[in-house]
Amino acid sequence: MTDKPQCDICEMIMKKDSFKVVYEDDEMIAMLHEAPAFLGHTLLIPKEHFRIIEEVPEKIFSNMFNISNNISTALFESLNIHGTNILINNGPEAGQKFAHFIVNIIPRTDTDGINMEWPPVKADNLKLENTHHFLKTYVEKAILGDFDEPKKITHVEKLVENDKDDYMVKQFHRMP
């Protein structure tokens, strides 16, 4: 559990009646994004204030992943779409706008014009080898919980800065 600073997402959860909630249980709530990438874009949010993925307890994360799958299925069934992106922006450099962990479930069609692709550029073999070697060791450490305080703190601080920028929540909610 983390300290609960003033948080736009926590506030949204408190005012959930003014949002278009599609699912809720004790741990999480899902609501339609009102400025969606594509209509049906759903936000799945833990009710407790976790800032980034590393702070979400395994059990809650696992439940959220299952519910994401269910919501994705529901989007397929209800909206006649061709795919979904299940997207987590983890850290401001990755596009995270709020200091509260969120899973985006984005419906996709072949004509939606959303671009999440990057041009394929073959990696340098030696660099690939080195990264593989290095990362593999760190994955083992991560699984064993073998880090003192992970490097997540800097990106958390940036997120708290972003949170002061309340125009983002307007973008989220009542976009003109």
Ligand SMILES: [Zn+2]
């Ligand atoms: Zn929060």
